[in-house]
Amino acid sequence: MKTVARRSAGTGYSMCVQPAFIIGTDNExxxxxFAPITWVSATCEGGNDYLLVISMFGGKATKQNVLRTGxxxxxxxxxxxxxxxxYFGTRHARDGKKDALAYAVSRGERVDAPVLDASPWVYECEVKQAVQTGESITFFCWIKNVQIDETVSCRDAFDVDLTQLDPVIYSGMYHSVGKRLGRIGDYSL
Ligand SMILES: Cc1cc2nc3c(=O)[nH]c(=O)nc-3n(C[C@H](O)[C@H](O)[C@H](O)COP(=O)(O)O)c2cc1C
Incomplete structure (x- = not known):
């Protein structure tokens, strides 16, 4: 295994690489x-009770909407x-409707929130808990339903082929995923 020579860069490089999500909420x-939020992670309460963990900074409408509707x-x-x-990420709901681009919207099947028809994978969520840290609020959300593109084959949570979903990966810049490299256990002795 190679050794990498690194430099200490301070604390400002908070790169947190993850697939990008657009959060859908209802205005007042x-x-x-809709607004992109890439501070998205997950945790598990036990069994199959997964929570989506979503962090929002500042006074954006999306954050206010989630606080109001849950x-x-x-x-x-x-x-x-x-x-x-x-487009969604460079406009604020407070400055007017985000309708310069055409996109189709449905309602969730289990949660009454707007959903983007173009997305291949959608979580429908209700807030369980909100934790404030400084100017951010992190929402721990029950996943009430997951909608998956019917053309994507996926038997369970360990059978998700990201090359089929073709997500945007955000690191401060936009990327796409490369090759599928295998499954858990493929590399162990
Ligand atoms: C690629 C991308 C990722 C973003 N990720 C986050 C995020 O994780 N958390 C956050 O609070 N804002 C994030 N933003 C900023 C919001 O999307 C942006 O402030 C948006 O205009 C908010 O819209 P709203 O005021 O209608 O809610 C991101 C923006 C972009 C373009």
Whole structure:
């Protein structure tokens, strides 16, 4: 195994690489709102009770909407959705409806929140707990339903082939995924 010569870079390089999600919420007037949020992770309460963990900074409408309704959708962003994500992420609901690009919206099947029809993988969520740290709020959300593109074969949570979902990976810049490298255990002795 190689050895890498690293430099200490301070604390500002908080790269947290992950697939990008667009969060769908309802504005106070009932119109849908969408914004990319990439601080998304997961934890497990026990058994199959997974929680989606989503962190939002500042005073954005998406955060206020989640605090008010307790409901949201998390729509995985495939690379064909990149212009839409870039648009949603550079506009604020408080400045007007985000309707310069065309996109279709449905309601969730188990959670009454707006969902993007273009997304291949959608979590329908309700907030269990909100934790404030400084100017951020982290929402621990019950996953009430997962919608998966019918054309994507996926037997369980360990059988997700990201090359089929083709997500945008965000590190501060936008990327796509490379090759599928195997499964847990493929590399052990
Ligand atoms: C690629 C991308 C990722 C983002 N990730 C986050 C995030 O994880 N948390 C956050 O609070 N804001 C994040 N943002 C910023 C919001 O999407 C942005 O402030 C948006 O305009 C908020 O819209 P709203 O005011 O309608 O809620 C991200 C933006 C982009 C473009």
């Amino acid at each position: 007037d009932g119109t849908p709102n 409901k949201l959708s998390a729509n995985l962003v495939s690379t064909d959705m990149l212009p839409l994500m870039d």
